[in-house]
Amino acid sequence: xxxxxxxxxxxxxxxxxxxxxxxxxxxxxxxxxxxxxxxxxxxxxxxxxxxxxxxxxxxxxxxxxxxxxxxxxxxxxxxxxxxxxxxxxxxxxxxxxxxxxxxxxxxxxxxxxxxxxxxxxxxxxxxxxxxxxxxxxxxxxxxxxxxxxxxxxxxxxxxxxxxxxxxxxxxxxxxxxxxxxxxxxxxxxxxxxxxxxxxx
Amino acid sequence: xxxxxxxxxxxxxxxxxxxxxxxxxxxxxxxxxxxxxxxxxxxxxxxxxxxxxxxxxxxxxxxxxxxxxxxxxxxxxxxxxxxxxxxxxxxxxxxxxxxxxxxxxxxxxxxxxxxxxxxxxxxxxxxxxxxxxxxxxxxxxxxxxxxxxxxxxxxxxxxxxxxxxxxxxxxxxxxxxxxxxxxxxxxxxxxxxxxxxxxxxxxxxxxxxxxxxxxxxxxxxxxxxxxxxxxxxxxxxxxxxxxxxxxxxxxxxxxxxxxxxxxxxxxxxxxxxxxxxxxxxxxxxxxxxxxxxxxxxxxxxxxxxxxxxxxxxxxxxxxxxxxxxxxxxxxxxxxxxxxxxxxxxxxxxxxxxxxxxxxxxx
Numbered sequence: 001x002x003x004x005x006x007x008x009x010x011x012x013x014x015x016x017x018x019x020x021x022x023x024x025x026x027x028x029x030x031x032x033x034x035x036x037x038x039x040x041x042x043x044x045x046x047x048x049x050x051x052x053x054x055x056x057x058x059x060x061x062x063x064x065x066x067x068x069x070x071x072x073x074x075x076x077x078x079x080x081x082x083x084x085x086x087x088x089x090x091x092x093x094x095x096x097x098x099x100x101x102x103x104x105x106x107x108x109x110x111x112x113x114x115x116x117x118x119x120x121x122x123x124x125x126x127x128x129x130x131x132x133x134x135x136x137x138x139x140x141x142x143x144x145x146x147x148x149x150x151x152x153x154x155x156x157x158x159x160x161x162x163x164x165x166x167x168x169x170x171x172x173x174x175x176x177x178x179x180x181x182x183x184x185x186x187x188x189x190x191x192x193x194x195x196x197x198x199x200x
Numbered sequence: 201x202x203x204x205x206x207x208x209x210x211x212x213x214x215x216x217x218x219x220x221x222x223x224x225x226x227x228x229x230x231x232x233x234x235x236x237x238x239x240x241x242x243x244x245x246x247x248x249x250x251x252x253x254x255x256x257x258x259x260x261x262x263x264x265x266x267x268x269x270x271x272x273x274x275x276x277x278x279x280x281x282x283x284x285x286x287x288x289x290x291x292x293x294x295x296x297x298x299x300x301x302x303x304x305x306x307x308x309x310x311x312x313x314x315x316x317x318x319x320x321x322x323x324x325x326x327x328x329x330x331x332x333x334x335x336x337x338x339x340x341x342x343x344x345x346x347x348x349x350x351x352x353x354x355x356x357x358x359x360x361x362x363x364x365x366x367x368x369x370x371x372x373x374x375x376x377x378x379x380x381x382x383x384x385x386x387x388x389x390x391x392x393x394x395x396x397x398x399x400x401x402x403x404x405x406x407x408x409x410x411x412x413x414x415x416x417x418x419x420x421x422x423x424x425x426x427x428x429x430x431x432x433x434x435x436x437x438x439x440x441x442x443x444x445x446x447x448x449x450x451x452x453x454x455x456x457x458x459x460x461x462x463x464x465x466x467x468x469x470x471x472x473x474x475x476x477x478x479x480x481x482x483x484x485x486x487x488x489x490x491x492x493x494x495x496x497x498x499x500x501x502x503x504x505x506x507x508x509x510x511x512x513x514x515x516x517x518x519x520x521x522x523x524x525x526x527x528x529x530x531x532x533x534x535x536x537x538x539x540x541x542x543x544x545x546x547x548x549x550x551x552x553x554x555x556x557x558x559x560x561x562x
Contacts, residue, residue, distance in 0.1 A: 041548050159545030160352055168346025181344060185353055186541055188361050192522050192534025 003137075010141030013134070017145025019193040023121050024153040025186055030121025034154055035179050044158035046105045050113065051154075052147030054094055055122050058087045059143030062126040063136055083126045091116050121150055157182065226299035226306045257498075258308045260447040262315055264438035265493060268428035269319070271421055275378040276323035277390035280427055283318040283330050290331040291317070291338045298343045309348030313338060316493060317356040319428030320486060320533070321363070322374035324390055329367060333359040353540045354500050357533055364533070372529075375402055375424040404485045404529040407476050418483040429489040439492030448496035451505055455512025456491040456519075457482060463520045475524055487519065490532035500540045507546040515539040 023029050030051070038044050062083050070076050095113050098106045106113070116122065125146045129139045160182055169178050214221050215228040272280045291314045299306045317334050337359025342351040364371045379385030402425045403413035417423050421431025429435070442448035465478035481487065486494075495501060495515055502511050515535045522531025 041545065156541050156545050159543075159548050160541070162548065163352070163544040164345070164350075168350055170344065173344060178344065181340065182352065185340070185358060185537075188358070188365065189353075189534055189537035189541060191365060192518075192526070192528060192531060192538070194526065194528070 006135060006137045010137045012141075013138050014141035014145035014148075017142055018149040018152065019190070022149040022153060022190055022193075023125060023146045024150050025183070025190045027124065028187075029124040030119050030150055031183075033115055033119060034150075034157065034183070035176050036115075038154055038157040038179070039161055041155060041158045041162060044154045047113075047116075048151035048154050050094060050098075050116060051119070051121070051150050052144070054087070054091060054116055055125055055147040055150070056140065056143035058083075058090050058122055059125055059129055059139050060136070061086050061090065063129060063134070063139045066130060067136075079127075079130065080123075083123055087122055087126070121146070153186065156186070223300050226304065227296060229305055257447055258312045260442060260445050261312045261493065264442045264447070265315060265319060265428065267434040267438050268431065268489070269315075271431045271434050272319070272323070272427045273385075275385065275421060275430065276376050276427060277379065277385035277388040279324060279390055280318065282327055282389075283321065283325070283427070284315065286327045286330045287318045287334045288314040291334040294335055294338045294343065298347065302347070304347070307348035309342075310338065313342070313355045316428075317359055320356060320360050320426050320489065320494075322371060323376050323427050324374040325363075325370060329363060329370060332366075333363040335359075336362045349499055351499060352544070353537060354494055354497055357494060357537055357540075360533055361537060372405075377424055378422045378430065380422055402485065402529070403480075404523065407480075407484070408529055412476055412480060413484075415479055415483055418480075426486060426489075429486045432483040432488055435488045435492060439488070442492060442496070447498075448492060449498070449501070449508055451508040452496050452501055452512045453491050455509045456495055456516045457487075459513040459516030460487065460520050461516075463517055467520070467524060481520060481523070485523075485530045486532040490515075490519075490536055494532075495536045495539060500543060502543045502547045502550075504547050504550040506550045507543070510546050511539050511543055514542065 017023065021027070024031070024034055033047055033051075037047050062079075065082060065086065066076075066079060070079055070082065091114065094116075095106070098113065125143055129142055132142075134142055157179070161179065164178070166174055173181070211228070213219050215225045221228075269280070269284070291310060295306060295310045314334065317337065318330060321330060321333070334356075337355040337357075340362075341353050341355035341358030342348065345351045376385075376390055379388070401409070403418060403423050406413055413423055418430070419432040421434065423430055439448065439453065443450050443453065461478045461482055464475070464481040467475040468477045476484070491512075495512070502508050515532075515538070518535035518538055519531040522528055522534055528534070
């Protein structure tokens with residue numbers, strides 16, 4: 001395939017991962033930090049950037065390992081364990097980096113940064129890229145798009161939750177309950193993008 | 201009037217603390233409010249006298265849509281009245297139950313939702329669907345978030361979105377060819393099973409099939425479409441009234457129409473055979489109705505003026521994108537809901553920028 005058309009395809013996949021196949025609002029992956037870490041815009045922006053970075057990088061790393069190590073050795077069934085190990089190691093690396101460069105953010109993210117390790121969105125994106133037979137360039141687009149989609153969803157959510165007048169919400173729904181309802185309504189609105197740029 | 205007042209005074213004790221019908225106090229207060237000025241006065245400062253309170257605000261919107269309602273009776277027959285009644289009744293019950301449980305007043309906000317909701321539905325939609333939609337919209341879209349003024353999404357649009365996904369066939373097929381000449385359909389009660397209900401595709405559906413309806417028809421409103429959205433001229437009259445009374449913010453309206461027009465124009469220029477012209481897009485479907493009556497809702501749109509501009513631009517661009525690039529024929533509903541979703545974060549960003557600039561100067 002021509003490199004140019006491949007870059008174009010990567011771009012299409014990227015846009016569709018942001019809107020049409022939003023990893024959070026269409027596949028409902030990565031819900032735990034989405035609900036747990038969206039009370040404040042500042043925290044969620046930090047977490048969002050961390051997810052964009054980790055998701056894109058681990059997708060690329062996993063693609064390289066899968067196609068240059070696992071496939072030649074025909075160890076594809078091993079991919080779940082290998083992918084998780086790579087993601088865990090990489091998150092550890094990001095954590096150390098944040099600790100050095102931005103202690104405040106590091107403190108705010110608290111438990112949620114290690115939680116990215118077991119974030120289904122990140123493992124999910126790596127697995128989708130294998131299932132859909134993406135090339136390396138398309139994988140970069142896919143990882144970046146999924147991360148940006150997740151980022152947009154969580155900052156929108158954080159803005160909404162800051163505006164929410166909590167004391168008037170029925171008692172049983174305060175906190176995660178209303179957050180799940182908001183997520184559902186957001187997904188309702190995102191169905192409008194169904195069918196746009198179907199570039200899996 | 202004296203008799204009415206006497207009745208109210210007589211039953212008043214049983215609705216207040218200790219009375220038999222204490223739970224129905226909100227209903228009593230709403231009726232009293234409706235007929236007379238409320239007897240209760242605010243005790244605590246501050247007291248602000250302003251001719252525009254929530255009630256006036258809502259009344260202005262109702263006045264603004266009256267031309268569209270009358271036109272819809274002419275174009276689509278008397279079922280519209282039944283739809284409005286069902287919408288008010290079902291939504292009103294949800295509202296009253298919540299007010300009773302919360303022991304709060306019934307809010308006028310519902311009058312607007314109950315009126316706008318039928319106007320964005322296909323004209324021969326079964327009445328029970330109208331009920332289901334408005335119940336979902338008011339319950340999930342508004343009451344769960346704390347009632348009027350605290351909702352994050354436009355309740356009428358939530359109800360319509362729910363119907364569009366739950367009953368896609370009914371929501372995309374119950375169109376009626378608009379009545380013309382003389383009395384139009386004023387004497388008819390057109391339902392989906394009526395013999396003379398000629399189901400005809402809306403301009404947006406026709407455009408997907410390659411034929412473009414004349415803009416003049418869409419300005420007059422003699423096309424098929426949702427109840428209140430077809431007549432461009434009447435919507436503009438009602439909408440301009442809202443702009444003059446400052447109930448709707450002109451920034452939102454202008455930025456939506458301008459961005460949609462520019463994007464549609466650019467697309468049309470790049471491939472006239474595939475994309476319809478800009479003016480056509482502005483008058484087609486719910487674009488005008490959404491821009492004037494839906495997106496301008498002061499509760500669900502951004503508070504800051506800069507935020508309003510970006511909010512409008514996003515709605516306009518998303519609408520045109522959905523119309524031209526997805527399987528859906530109409531994108532206004534989804535676009536405004538998306539706008540509602542990002543409205544709080546837009547405000548947050550604008551305020552953040554201002555704070556940074558202030559700090560920079562200071």
